Amino acid sequence: MPGTSSFHQRVAADKRAAILAAAATLFGTQGFARTSLAQVAAAAQVSRATLFKQFPTKDALFDAIVExxxxxxxxxxxxxxxxxxxxxxxxxxxxxxxxxxxxxxxxxxxxxxxxxxxxxxxxxxxxxxxxxxxxxxxxxxxxxxxxxxxxxxxxxxxxxxxxxxxxxxxxxxxxxxxxxxxxxxxxxxxxxxxxxxxxxxxxxxx
Structure with missing residues (x-):
């Protein structure tokens, strides 16, 4: 159903925004090298599987923030x-x-x-x-x-x-x-x- 598809897209977009915001905050406060993807997932309140699916590495996550x-x-x-x-x-x-x-x-x-x-x-x-x-x-x-x-x-x-x-x-x-x-x-x-x-x-x- 179109409505269901739109809902899932909004949820995915919200999770992505939460991940990028959490990563930017953690990178800035405790450093890029000392921040793990697991910490980003916890701060963004998403599962590790959700984060790894979109951003398999910290480099990919940083690049997404820049873009x-x-x-x-x-x-x-x-x-x-x-x-x-x-x-x-x-x-x-x-x-x-x-x-x-x-x-x-x-x-x-x-x-x-x-x-x-x-x-x-x-x-x-x-x-x-x-x-x-x-x-x-x-x-x-x-x-x-x-x-x-x-x-x-x-x-x-x-x-x-x-x-x-x-x-x-x-x-x-x-x-x-x-x-x-x-x-x-x-x-x-x-x-x-x-x-x-x-x-x-x-x-x-x-």
């Missing part, structure tokens, strides 16, 4: 018009600010930094599975805008680095040092707008 945190930012460029870079960069900048401004993103970054001495591979996987796919969205859009003649960009990688760096320097990195850093939405929007205007001033067609 869930960054998932809202992928596949944006497919609907952005490369001939309207002002609008396109504002949408990308706003999406990036929203992603890195979420508590879960900040928690993931803190986890990776804290665990770097014992588990340096976590940083590489967070970079490859999380940050880089979004970075590639921005780089591809800048390249497309250059090919469309709406931006004068020779090095899309550098341009993407500059744009995202201006935003993260206000939205994310102060949060790593200041627990009470919580800029208002208007302040975040202002930071995004200034970053976009700076990019357009540097790369806009004259």
């Amino acid at each position: 869930e945190v960054w998932a809202p930012g992928v596949r944006l460029t497919a609907r952005l018009d490369p001939t309207d870079p002002g609008r396109g960069l504002r949408e990308l900048g706003t999406a990036y600010a929203d992603l890195i401004g979420r508590p879960r993103t900040a928690g993931l970054v803190r986890l990776v930094i804290a665990q770097a001495p014992a588990s340096p591979e976590l940083g590489r996987r967070q970079f490859d599975l999380g940050k880089m796919p979004f970075f590639e969205e921005v780089r591809r859009y800048l390249q497309a805008a250059a090919e469309a003649g709406s931006l004068d960009v020779e090095d899309a990688t550098t341009a993407a680095t500059q744009l995202l760096g201006m935003i993260s320097n206000f939205v994310l990195w102060p949060r790593m040092l200041l627990p009470d850093w919580d800029p208002a939405p208007s302040e975040v929007a202002h930071a995004v707008e200034e970053a976009v205007l700076t990019a357009l001033a540097r790369y806009g067609r004259r």
Whole structure:
């Protein structure tokens, strides 16, 4: 029955969310290396069989956390018009600010930094599975805008680095040092707008 199928899907989704939340908390409080899958299952209040079926290893579990945190930012460029870079960069900048401004993103970054001495591979996987796919969205859009003649960009990688760096320097990195850093939405929007205007001033067609 469709209703029964939908119910089971919701239950499975709820269990998955509970597992990811429990794992993120345990990884952050007691360390990745010292956390076992059995502990995650107990904290999430699911059976070990349920957890092992979805995540047979801790690496798979960590990768799922990274992908869930960054998932809202992928596949944006497919609907952005490369001939309207002002609008396109504002949408990308706003999406990036929203992603890195979420508590879960900040928690993931803190986890990776804290665990770097014992588990340096976590940083590489967070970079490859999380940050880089979004970075590639921005780089591809800048390249497309250059090919469309709406931006004068020779090095899309550098341009993407500059744009995202201006935003993260206000939205994310102060949060790593200041627990009470919580800029208002208007302040975040202002930071995004200034970053976009700076990019357009540097790369806009004259």
